[in-house]
Amino acid sequence: MTARHAAALQAFADHFGKDFSTNLTTRQQHAHTQTWLTNQPADGVLLAHNKQMLIDAVKLAANYQCPIIPFGIGSSLEGHVNAPLGGVCIDLSTMNQVLEIHAEDLAVTVQPGVTREALNQTLRHTGLFFPIDPGANATLGGMTSTRASGTNAVRYGTMKDVILNLEVITATGEVIKTASRAKKSAAGYDLTRLFIGAEGTLGLISELTVKVFGRPEVVAGGVCAFPSVNAACLAVIQTIQYGIPVARIELLDELQVKACNNYSKLTMPEQPTLFVEFHGSALGVAEQADTFAEIAKEHGADTFNWSSDESQLSQLWKARHQAYFAVQSLRPDCKPCATDACVPISRLADCVAETRADIEATGLIAPIVGHVGDGNFHVSLLIDVNNPHEIEKAESFMARLSERAIKMGGTCTGEHGIGQGKQKYLSAELGENTVEVMRLIKRALDPHNIMNPGKIFSL
Amino acid sequence: MTARHAAALQAFADHFGKDFSTNLTTRQQHAHTQTWLTNQPADGVLLAHNKQMLIDAVKLAANYQCPIIPFGIGSSLEGHVNAPLGGVCIDLSTMNQVLEIHAEDLAVTVQPGVTREALNQTLRHTGLFFPIDPGANATLGGMTSTRASGTNAVRYGTMKDVILNLEVITATGEVIKTASRAKKSAAGYDLTRLFIGAEGTLGLISELTVKVFGRPEVVAGGVCAFPSVNAACLAVIQTIQYGIPVARIELLDELQVKACNNYSKLTMPEQPTLFVEFHGSALGVAEQADTFAEIAKEHGADTFNWSSDESQLSQLWKARHQAYFAVQSLRPDCKPCATDACVPISRLADCVAETRADIEATGLIAPIVGHVGDGNFHVSLLIDVNNPHEIEKAESFMARLSERAIKMGGTCTGEHGIGQGKQKYLSAELGENTVEVMRLIKRALDPHNIMNPGKIFSL
Numbered sequence: 001m002t003a004r005h006a007a008a009l010q011a012f013a014d015h016f017g018k019d020f021s022t023n024l025t026t027r028q029q030h031a032h033t034q035t036w037l038t039n040q041p042a043d044g045v046l047l048a049h050n051k052q053m054l055i056d057a058v059k060l061a062a063n064y065q066c067p068i069i070p071f072g073i074g075s076s077l078e079g080h081v082n083a084p085l086g087g088v089c090i091d092l093s094t095m096n097q098v099l100e101i102h103a104e105d106l107a108v109t110v111q112p113g114v115t116r117e118a119l120n121q122t123l124r125h126t127g128l129f130f131p132i133d134p135g136a137n138a139t140l141g142g143m144t145s146t147r148a149s150g151t152n153a154v155r156y157g158t159m160k161d162v163i164l165n166l167e168v169i170t171a172t173g174e175v176i177k178t179a180s181r182a183k184k185s186a187a188g189y190d191l192t193r194l195f196i197g198a199e200g201t202l203g204l205i206s207e208l209t210v211k212v213f214g215r216p217e218v219v220a221g222g223v224c225a226f227p228s229v230n231a232a233c234l235a236v237i238q239t240i241q242y243g244i245p246v247a248r249i250e251l252l253d254e255l256q257v258k259a260c261n262n263y264s265k266l267t268m269p270e271q272p273t274l275f276v277e278f279h280g281s282a283l284g285v286a287e288q289a290d291t292f293a294e295i296a297k298e299h300g301a302d303t304f305n306w307s308s309d310e311s312q313l314s315q316l317w318k319a320r321h322q323a324y325f326a327v328q329s330l331r332p333d334c335k336p337c338a339t340d341a342c343v344p345i346s347r348l349a350d351c352v353a354e355t356r357a358d359i360e361a362t363g364l365i366a367p368i369v370g371h372v373g374d375g376n377f378h379v380s381l382l383i384d385v386n387n388p389h390e391i392e393k394a395e396s397f398m399a400r401l402s403e404r405a406i407k408m409g410g411t412c413t414g415e416h417g418i419g420q421g422k423q424k425y426l427s428a429e430l431g432e433n434t435v436e437v438m439r440l441i442k443r444a445l446d447p448h449n450i451m452n453p454g455k456i457f458s459l
Numbered sequence: 460m461t462a463r464h465a466a467a468l469q470a471f472a473d474h475f476g477k478d479f480s481t482n483l484t485t486r487q488q489h490a491h492t493q494t495w496l497t498n499q500p501a502d503g504v505l506l507a508h509n510k511q512m513l514i515d516a517v518k519l520a521a522n523y524q525c526p527i528i529p530f531g532i533g534s535s536l537e538g539h540v541n542a543p544l545g546g547v548c549i550d551l552s553t554m555n556q557v558l559e560i561h562a563e564d565l566a567v568t569v570q571p572g573v574t575r576e577a578l579n580q581t582l583r584h585t586g587l588f589f590p591i592d593p594g595a596n597a598t599l600g601g602m603t604s605t606r607a608s609g610t611n612a613v614r615y616g617t618m619k620d621v622i623l624n625l626e627v628i629t630a631t632g633e634v635i636k637t638a639s640r641a642k643k644s645a646a647g648y649d650l651t652r653l654f655i656g657a658e659g660t661l662g663l664i665s666e667l668t669v670k671v672f673g674r675p676e677v678v679a680g681g682v683c684a685f686p687s688v689n690a691a692c693l694a695v696i697q698t699i700q701y702g703i704p705v706a707r708i709e710l711l712d713e714l715q716v717k718a719c720n721n722y723s724k725l726t727m728p729e730q731p732t733l734f735v736e737f738h739g740s741a742l743g744v745a746e747q748a749d750t751f752a753e754i755a756k757e758h759g760a761d762t763f764n765w766s767s768d769e770s771q772l773s774q775l776w777k778a779r780h781q782a783y784f785a786v787q788s789l790r791p792d793c794k795p796c797a798t799d800a801c802v803p804i805s806r807l808a809d810c811v812a813e814t815r816a817d818i819e820a821t822g823l824i825a826p827i828v829g830h831v832g833d834g835n836f837h838v839s840l841l842i843d844v845n846n847p848h849e850i851e852k853a854e855s856f857m858a859r860l861s862e863r864a865i866k867m868g869g870t871c872t873g874e875h876g877i878g879q880g881k882q883k884y885l886s887a888e889l890g891e892n893t894v895e896v897m898r899l900i901k902r903a904l905d906p907h908n909i910m911n912p913g914k915i916f917s918l
Contacts, residue, residue, distance in 0.1 A: 102803065102805065104696070104700060104804070104805035105803040105804055105805045106699075106700070106804075107803070146645055147643075147644075147645045147649070148645075149643055153643065158643050160649065160652070161620065170892075170896060174892045174895075175892070176889075176890065176892045176893045176896055177889055177890060177893060178889070178893065179870070179889070180865070180868055180869050180870045180888060180889075181803045181868040181869070182801040182802055182803060182834060182835075182864075182868070182869040182870040182873060183801070183803070183804070183833045183834055183835075184606075184608055184612065184617050184801055184833050184835060184873050184874065185606075185801060185870040185872065185873060186605055186606045186607075186656055186870075186872045186873060186874050186875055186876040186877070187870045187871060187872050187876075187877055187881075187884075187885055187888055187889065188656070188877055188885055188889065188893075188894070188897055188915050188916070189653060189656065189657055189661075189897045189900060189915070190606070190619065190649075190652045190653060190655060190656055191893065191896060191897070193619070193649045193652030193653070194648060194649060194652070194653055194900075196649060197645055197647070197648065197649055198648055202648075213702070214700070214701070214702040216702075237563070240565075241563060241565070241673070242673070243672070243673040243675075281746055283742055283743075283746055284742075284743060284746070287740055287742055287743070342641040342642070342643055342644060343641055344561065344564040344566070344640045344641060344642070345563070345564055345565075345642070346561065346563035346564045374642045374643050375641060375642055376641075376642075376643060405641075406639065409639055409640040409641070410639050410640070410641040411638070411639045411641040411644040411645075411646045412646060413644065413645045413646050414641060414643050414644060414645060415643065415645050416645060417645040417646075418645070418646055418647055422646075425646075426646055426647055429639060429646055430635075430636055430637070430638070430639075430646065430647065431635065431636060433629075433633045433634070433635045434635045434636060434637065434647075434650065435647070436633075437629060437635055437650060437904065438647055438648045438650070440903040440904055441648060441653075441900055441903060441904070443903065444899045444900060444902065444903030445896065445899055445900070456647050456648070457647070
């Protein structure tokens with residue numbers, strides 16, 4: 001630790017007292033815990049309770065040129081909460097107030113530590129809901145910073161689409177508002193979208209206003225088994241091309257279905273399977289479901305049985321949501337390392353097929369599950385993180401996956417972000433000139449590189 | 460003109476020959492022609508035919524630190540194509556090729572000079588269409604740069620929502636790609652959204668990939684007269700809150716209806732009127748139209764007659780599209796000066812009512828017409844641009860309109876942009892700290908201030 005960082009830590013301790021901790025366990029719990037990336041703890045952890053504490057923290061950090069690393073709930077997957085250059089982790093989890101509900105405008109203003117489940121719990125009596133569901137019960141601040149999406153994105157968009165405005169603390173401790181509450185605006189640069197997905201490298205989000213939606217009159221859904229992954233993907237492609245406004249369309253490959261059957265005590269046919277959900281009026285969902293059933297049949301699927309019975313649906317989605325734990329049960333001594341890619345929908349079947357073949361050839365255990373309506377899918381690699389040989393295998397597999405997606409006109413990450421793990425693919429995807437423009441922006445907004453340094457790109 | 464600019468002009472003339480013109484009429488035609496803002500022509504106009512010419516032009520401009528001002532078709536409303544610091548106008552209108560149609564991915568790659576009507580003409584045999592319709596037959600490059608939207612935005616979003624990626628020439632002449640063709644991505648800063656709405660101040664758009672949509676199975680629509688503007692607005696608010704996926708919902712106030720009747724030889728009741736359109740299946744549009752009819756009735760409207768007959772619909776929308784000329788006919792010696800504001804939907808009725816009262820009190824002739832489903836409306840001021848007293852009246856009215864919208868949580872511009880005309884309201888809306896962050900980005904990406912200088916903010 002440099003003398004400057006040591007002085008910064010002392011200053012944080014003096015200023016924040018018991019809310020600031022340098023306990024090793026606390027620090028490790030606040031660093032990356034989710035895959036094989038090394039845990040790189042910050043030098044201290046500040047539990048922030050209010051906006052003024054955030055402003056004070058950034059100003060102290062700026063004074064001492066000491067890094068700060070924002071932390072929501074720690075569910076990010078690419079090392080976003082690691083502290084490769086040390087510094088102070090800012091834990092926002094207790095800034096979890098829903099501040100304003102503008103029901104008539106379908107908008108809600110929240111603190112960054114509110115989780116998506118807590119927000120929906122607060123909204124339960126209003127007839128409104130917040131749709132973005134990345135699986136984990138992440139915080140809205142974290143989801144904003146990684147441009148998260150998930151199962152409902154095919155219908156409701158990603159975080160980039162549902163945020164009306166942000167309040168951000170800049171690297172010098174100024175508080176800025178990025179936009180008004182109007183649904184659309186042509187007033188200057190789109191700073192809202194610039195901070196969304198910036199992974200905390202440009203400023204600290206202190207408040208956000210998100211769009212919410214009226215609960216659909218009817219929710220209906222079902223599962224549908226296909227003879228092959230290819231057939232399932234072709235059905236997805238056609239569903240999207242037909243413009244059926246599916247709310248969710250999720251692929252589980254054969255191995256994933258097997259894992260879910262074992263873990264959730266189900267009896268699904270062990271074949272590639274689509275989980276589908278429709279939102280709308282009674283007539284509307286019936287029409288959607290019938291059209292989907294026809295498409296599925298064309299691609300060799302069994303009968304598509306759907307229902308709008310709430311308990312049947314919730315059992316169905318429980319299995320989907322337990323997919324992570326189900327995967328883990330395939331090799332209980334290992335943690336699933338999740339990676340993602342996203343391609344134009346026309347290339348989905350090819351990309352999944354080539355990836356499946358690659359997995360087989362490599363000898364990895366790795367189910368595929370995906371938000372396929374967006375061309376986005378995940379591979380959950382079951383590797384022993386203490387075995388360098390397995391890590392190497394996984395890393396070279398991920399490099400090939402990224403390269404494959406990029407070659408097909410897609411991206412190395414649809415929703416997990418770049419963080420530490422995918423920096424090497426960013427230039428391959430967009431070119432070094434593009435990354436250089438990102439660096440220019442970073443240097444302009446954070447000249448001392450104190451905002452979550454070491455993420456997205458090296459400076 | 461400085462010696463440096465003179466040298467730049469000589470260099471442009473030498474390099475581009477007959478494609479470069481310094482003819483005064485040409486220069487004036489390429490500067491702001493649309494309202495009372497002064498026409499400030501560039502020193503020369505380059506007719507660009509291909510990407511290499513754009514790169515060469517930017518490199519020359521960078522060499523001589525000479526401003527460049529991109530020009531599509533000249534339909535912008537806030538002085539975006541003026542050249543307050545001189546320099547070279549780059550006319551992109553002949554870069555009008557549709558480069559790639561990825562029908563299966565619902566995406567199209569075009570040159571920036573393609574107009575929205577030309578794009579739809581090219582797509583007519585594919586079953587696809589491009590929905591963004593700001594009224595004018597603008598170019599896609601221009602629409603991108605002002606973050607345009609228009610009548611269909613309530614259903615299909617604005618330019619920010621439909622652009623997958625941009626190719627941009629930076630201020631140093633480097634070509635960058637902002638994103639892949641994947642529908643979603645979490646790969647680094649959202650440069651796509653940064654350049655959308657940047658009004659050409661950060662780089663020159665040389666290519667863009669936009670989302671297109673399947674033509675709806677059925678298009679249906681109708682008009683509906685209300686007893687007051689307030690009643691019409693309340694019906695709009697409820698329609699949006701009910702989640703009816705209207706494709707268009709446009710308000711024409713009494714004066715606008717009167718103008719349309721006169722100009723288009725129609726016999727609409729001279730009352731505040733909503734023009735509504737629904738897209739979907741036969742069942743879907745019927746359900747939407749019936750629900751809307753109930754809402755309208757609750758708010759005192761006459762029977763809502765709707766139809767899916769193409770010729771009836773096209774006659775209906777012809778009147779809406781001729782609204783600009785109809786307004787002009789109210790005072791033939793004047794040009795309508797259009798301004799816009801956008802508020803959260805719950806404040807729409809209040810904002811329109813207060814604005815209407817303000818117009819009456821000021822004694823201006825100014826119909827109101829709006830994309831009210833987004834809380835966005837326009838006021839078309841009929842003033843004599845040669846009368847300083849009328850200009851002053853119009854300017855102070857617009858200041859009050861901006862202030863009113865901002866106070867209601869809205870924005871001083873929903874879709875026209877800041878340009879030269881609305882700079883004074885930007886700080887009022889977002890605060891000086893926010894504008895300062897925009898300036899930091901501008902200086903980082905365009906250190907010599909050559910990219911469309913004098914727009915959005917002063918440096």
